[in-house]
Amino acid sequence: MRWKTDTYTGWGRVHGATGALARPERASALEALIAEEPAPAIGMRRSYGDACLAQDRRAVDMTRLDRVLEFDGETGALHVEAGARIGDLLAVFAPRGWLPPVMPGTGFATVGGGIAMDVHGKNHHHAGSFGQHVTEITLMTGAGPRVITPEADAALFKATVGGLGQTGPILSARFGLLKAKGDVMVVTERRVKDWEQFLTLLDGSDATYSVGWIDATARGPALGRGILEEGETGGGLIKPAKRSRKVPFDAPGFALAPPIVRAFNQAYWRRVPEAGRTSVKRIDDFFFPLDKIHDWNRLYGRQGFHQFQCVVPLDQADALRNMLVHIANSGFASPLAVLKRMGPGRGGFLSFPMEGYTLAVDFRNRPGAVKLINLLEGMTEQARGRLYLAKDALATTGRIRAMYPDHGAWLAEVLAIDPEGHFATDLTRRLKLRETT
Amino acid sequence: MSDTWIILGATSTIARVMARQLAEQGAHLVLAGRDMGDLERSASDCSARGAASAQAVAFDARDPESFEGALALAETAEGAVNVAVFVGSMPPQEDMDADPGLIAGVVTDSFTGPAAFLTRIAPLMEARGKGCVVGVGSVAGDRGRLGNYIYGAAKAGFHTYLSGLRNRLGRSGVHVVTVKPGTVDTAMTWGMEALPFLAPPEKVAGDILRAVEKKKNVLYTPFIWWPVMTVIKSIPEGVFKKLKI
Ligand SMILES: Cc1cc2nc3c(=O)[nH]c(=O)nc-3n(C[C@H](O)[C@H](O)[C@H](O)COP(=O)(O)OP(=O)(O)OC[C@H]3O[C@@H](n4cnc5c(N)ncnc54)[C@H](O)[C@@H]3O)c2cc1C
Numbered sequence: 001m002r003w004k005t006d007t008y009t010g011w012g013r014v015h016g017a018t019g020a021l022a023r024p025e026r027a028s029a030l031e032a033l034i035a036e037e038p039a040p041a042i043g044m045r046r047s048y049g050d051a052c053l054a055q056d057r058r059a060v061d062m063t064r065l066d067r068v069l070e071f072d073g074e075t076g077a078l079h080v081e082a083g084a085r086i087g088d089l090l091a092v093f094a095p096r097g098w099l100p101p102v103m104p105g106t107g108f109a110t111v112g113g114g115i116a117m118d119v120h121g122k123n124h125h126h127a128g129s130f131g132q133h134v135t136e137i138t139l140m141t142g143a144g145p146r147v148i149t150p151e152a153d154a155a156l157f158k159a160t161v162g163g164l165g166q167t168g169p170i171l172s173a174r175f176g177l178l179k180a181k182g183d184v185m186v187v188t189e190r191r192v193k194d195w196e197q198f199l200t201l202l203d204g205s206d207a208t209y210s211v212g213w214i215d216a217t218a219r220g221p222a223l224g225r226g227i228l229e230e231g232e233t234g235g236g237l238i239k240p241a242k243r244s245r246k247v248p249f250d251a252p253g254f255a256l257a258p259p260i261v262r263a264f265n266q267a268y269w270r271r272v273p274e275a276g277r278t279s280v281k282r283i284d285d286f287f288f289p290l291d292k293i294h295d296w297n298r299l300y301g302r303q304g305f306h307q308f309q310c311v312v313p314l315d316q317a318d319a320l321r322n323m324l325v326h327i328a329n330s331g332f333a334s335p336l337a338v339l340k341r342m343g344p345g346r347g348g349f350l351s352f353p354m355e356g357y358t359l360a361v362d363f364r365n366r367p368g369a370v371k372l373i374n375l376l377e378g379m380t381e382q383a384r385g386r387l388y389l390a391k392d393a394l395a396t397t398g399r400i401r402a403m404y405p406d407h408g409a410w411l412a413e414v415l416a417i418d419p420e421g422h423f424a425t426d427l428t429r430r431l432k433l434r435e436t437t
Numbered sequence: 438m439s440d441t442w443i444i445l446g447a448t449s450t451i452a453r454v455m456a457r458q459l460a461e462q463g464a465h466l467v468l469a470g471r472d473m474g475d476l477e478r479s480a481s482d483c484s485a486r487g488a489a490s491a492q493a494v495a496f497d498a499r500d501p502e503s504f505e506g507a508l509a510l511a512e513t514a515e516g517a518v519n520v521a522v523f524v525g526s527m528p529p530q531e532d533m534d535a536d537p538g539l540i541a542g543v544v545t546d547s548f549t550g551p552a553a554f555l556t557r558i559a560p561l562m563e564a565r566g567k568g569c570v571v572g573v574g575s576v577a578g579d580r581g582r583l584g585n586y587i588y589g590a591a592k593a594g595f596h597t598y599l600s601g602l603r604n605r606l607g608r609s610g611v612h613v614v615t616v617k618p619g620t621v622d623t624a625m626t627w628g629m630e631a632l633p634f635l636a637p638p639e640k641v642a643g644d645i646l647r648a649v650e651k652k653k654n655v656l657y658t659p660f661i662w663w664p665v666m667t668v669i670k671s672i673p674e675g676v677f678k679k680l681k682i
């Protein structure tokens with residue numbers, strides 16, 4: 001049978017959908033499907049909001065199309081099916097000294113999802129976004145596979161990278177892996193005492209991989225304190241992974257109550273000695289620290305959670321600081337907050353990155369948090385910044401249009417390839433992204 | 438020297454996962470089936486994941502001439518040769534009720550085709566005196582049920598064949614594992630409603646490789662199907678014929 005009716009959600013579990021899902025296991029099955037009953041492709045549903053949902057409609061789960069089609073051990077050039085998980089590629093190739101060029105914070109994200117969101121990683125300041133490494137994409141069309149490259153199909157390529165799947169299912173892609181010194185990470189963690197020091201350290205860091213963990217509950221002089229993590233690949237021996245754990249049920253509401261979060265953050269911060277420390281970590285522990293706990297999104301309880309993620313230009317750091325003041329005062333923040341400096345690299349018309357600082361904070365879904373996120377979105381717009389569509393569940397059409405000036409160029413390509421809107425998702429409908437005005 | 442695994446029906450979901458696990462152990466893989474384009478993709482995947490070699494070869498259970506390719510590769514393989522059979526087909530029972538002409542095909546795909554292949558390769562395996570056969574049957578072969586008794590009958594035939602083959606090959610050091618999966622989350626079952634104990638193919642493939650290692654004779658996977666089928670098999674026919682399960 002081709003279709004199965006199912007109920008599924010985005011990672012934040014605020015938005016969900018009930019609709020028909022297909023899960024082709026080979027290219028020919030995908031081809032027949034797109035020719036007869038075209039529908040948007042989805043990956044591992046690690047987008048927080050509704051980018052991977054199609055309420056009352058059809059969607060195509062790509063996760064069984066996950067094979068490595070070609071690998072050149074000399075150059076690192078790789079051709080993979082788009083349902084392959086980035087963490088799986090890391091596990092296969094890291095022992096041979098090759099890493100996916102860009103890795104988001106979860107190894108469960110697929111290559112297709114990585115391209116369609118043009119994801120960034122801890123090396124964005126050096127390596128740019130995922131899509132910038134992609135040299136060829138095979139789209140599945142009703143008339144069979146169509147190969148596109150940045151040279152021959154510049155506009156369509158830029159509409160596909162970061163394009164939310166709206167140019168059709170990506171069957172496979174070619175990109176280069178990066179040479180690594182080995183398959184362990186040498187990680188330096190530093191305690192950061194406040195906001196000013198955080199910016200100074202981020203600006204001064206020339207590590208290949210860097211990320212800041214920020215205590216979004218700290219106020220007053222401690223505002224913006226956190227831990228800066230810098231990493232380099234290296235060689236060495238290390239213990240094998242512990243078995244991953246699972247969150248077996250939805251946590252009760254009090255699990256992330258403000259005093260608990262504050263205590264957790266305090267302890268997390270103090271874990272790193274005052275003078276900092278350098279240690280050797282497993283490569284997946286460094287890149288995907290949360291993947292060890294399966295279904296951790298259930299910790300936020302039944303009503304789910306939101307992640308607010310914005311990026312603002314370098315000269316708008318004060319605006320970001322103001323946002324943090326609001327967040328810290330609200331008492332709504334969860335333990336997980338990330339601050340990072342981004343480079344200018346972006347591969348598509350609707351790509352998120354811009355040169356500046358990006359802040360990501362999780363909030364349990366409740367009215368106060370939604371109001372706060374609304375405020376933060378307005379502040380982002382004011383600061384000439386941008387919201388990340390992979391995380392968004394709440395933004396409005398006007399705001400997103402203002403933040404994505406190349407929307408028109410993207411839409412022209414999308415309408416040319418899919419005039420009837422077969423590949424629309426709940427996100428493109430909510431934000432009216434496929435409408436001209 | 439690495440073992441060789443000939444996988445019949447290598448496009449099957451479970452076979453693909455098992456081939457991947459074998460590739461990671463550095464085996465030589467022969468991926469046999471009908472969809473050559475798809476088999477080539479799986480062969481590339483296995484090579485990239487560490488297989489000593491991986492190649493696609495045409496095989497159609499309904500066409501004995503197509504057996505030659507895989508048999509020839511077995512001849513030239515060094516070391517132990519293992520065969521895993523995943524071939525099978527399960528059209529809806531109603532379709533077969535409406536068109537009994539379909540029955541022969543189901544029996545060929547799920548039983549007589551693979552049996553003919555195994556019978557042809559058996560002397561080679563006996564001569565080498567090592568290796569194993571994995572035959573994937575089904576819990577559906579344990580009892581004829583209203584919903585799919587033709588498929589079940591073909592699988593039952595295959596189970597009996599495998600038991601005889603074990604009796605024969607065991608004498609020369611070749612082991613035969615009969616695998617009886619319950620319901621597995623594959624292309625075959627996608628969209629069927631309310632499947633009990635639906636297992637991921639990774640779990641089933643892992644269980645199969647462990648059974649090979651431990652030289653188990655009959656494997657129910659996931660294990661819960663052993664007690665379930667023990668109960669179902671023990672229901673007297675007089676009662677069973679009135680049930681709809
Ligand atoms: C814990 C966690 C950490 C994260 N960290 C980061 C981070 O550091 N950086 C970052 O950039 N992102 C990050 N993300 C977001 C995540 O990387 C993206 O949402 C990514 O797109 C998820 O991939 P997926 O396979 O789950 O895609 P889905 O969420 O299923 O889909 C995302 C979009 O891609 C499209 N799509 C998926 N597959 C295809 C395909 N084959 N063809 C065409 N379109 C397709 C869908 O239509 C949808 O629009 C994180 C998410 C989590 C849960």
Ligand SMILES: NC(=O)c1ccc[n+]([C@@H]2O[C@H](COP(=O)([O-])OP(=O)(O)OC[C@H]3O[C@@H](n4cnc5c(N)ncnc54)[C@H](OP(=O)(O)O)[C@@H]3O)[C@@H](O)[C@H]2O)c1
Nearest residue numbers: 446448449450451471497498523524525575620621623625
């Ligand atoms: N899924 C379950 O719940 C379940 C439960 C119990 C037992 N099983 C058994 O497990 C095995 C694998 O099934 P699956 O679930 O992975 O489903 P599947 O993907 O549909 O696999 C069936 C395989 O059989 C092949 N095949 C069918 N007729 C053939 C022929 N004449 N010649 C060559 N190959 C042929 C198919 O090849 P093509 O790609 O060319 O069609 C396909 O590779 C089957 O024997 C099935 O009966 C499955």
